[in-house]
Amino acid sequence: MSGIEPSFWEELRRSTQARIGLGRTGDSLPTRRVLEFRSAHAAARDAVHMPLDVRALAAQVREIGIGEPAVVTSQASSRAEYLRRPDLGRVPRDLSSITTGEFDVGLVLADGLSPRALMDHGAGLLAALVSELSEQYSLAPPVIATEARVALGDHLARAMGARTVVVMIGERPGLSVADSLGIYLTHLPAPGTPDSGRNCISNIHPPDGLDYARSAHIVARLISGARELGASGVALKDTSRAAEVEAEDTLTID
Structure with a gap:
């Protein structure tokens, strides 16, 4: 070098x-590179331990207009316990605030391992999902989940009466990105669903990562495929890019 x-x-x-x-x-x-590394490491640690501003996020979510957001927490009693006991983050403490009905899709905003990511991108990503999905599917009122792991969404979906649950969750911060969101989509979710039954879209953090509109488009394609297949996870593939390539090829030929 x-x-x-x-x-x-x-x-x-x-x-x-x-x-x-x-x-x-x-x-x-x-020295410059050493200091950059230490700064990135500190930002990653801060992103993990930053408390989620639930009130501010709820206000942003409320403005999107799909109902009053419910707030649910897991059985982890503190951030420290959440980090030590992933199992507690998968189980809700109380579901009494959830609006029950029959919905095609349930939308969950979870802090995960980066509350900062949810604060930075949660409302924008939710708005893109609502714009993409609302004309075709019935959407349950949104849920904000704290001290949450992905599998918490299975319990929330059952309480909501949602056939498909879309969990937007803060991803584990790294030394390059501390505010990245991931989406986990599960069709016909139930407590105990294995990770192989979910589809993941990761690295959502515009302008450097995947943008909101593109993420929402992929989710819409996956939901359509899951409903046709009757399942999500390893049996379901994202074909959204393939369809775009075929369209581009057709335009080129024409």
């Missing part, structure tokens, strides 16, 4: 958030 011009790495860094071409000073990294 020492023989490569610094401008080469600068050009590559503009196209990735990965930590590449860091250089060296003797047997160590340059």
Whole structure:
């Protein structure tokens, strides 16, 4: 690496958030790179431990107009216990605030391992999902879940009466991205559903990651496929990009 011009790495860094071409000073990294690493590590730790501002998020969700958001917490009594006991994050403490009915889709906003990601992107992603789904499917009033793991959505879906649950959840922060959201989609969810029964869309954090509209489009395609197949997970594939490629090829041929 020492023989490569610094401008080469600068050009590559503009196209990735990965930590590449860091250089060296003797047997160590340059001081600048060490400080950048420590800053990224601190941001990742802060994202995990940042408390979710439920009131502010609920106000943003309320403005989207699909009902008053319910707030549910898991059986983890604190953030520290949530991190030590993933099993407690999968089970709700109380479901009395959930609106029960019969809905095609239930939408859950969960803090997960990055409450910061949910605060930064949750409302925007929810709005995109509502815009994409509301004309074709009935949507349950949204739920905000704290100290939550993905499987908590199975219990919430049963309480809502939702055939498909879409859980938007803060992903584990890394040294490149601390505010990334993931979506986990489960069709016909029930407590005890294995991870193989879910579809995941990850790395949602515009402008550097997947954007809201594209994520919502993929979700819509997956829901359509799950309803046709009668299942989600490993048996269900995202064909949204393939359809776009076919359309592009048709336009090129024409």
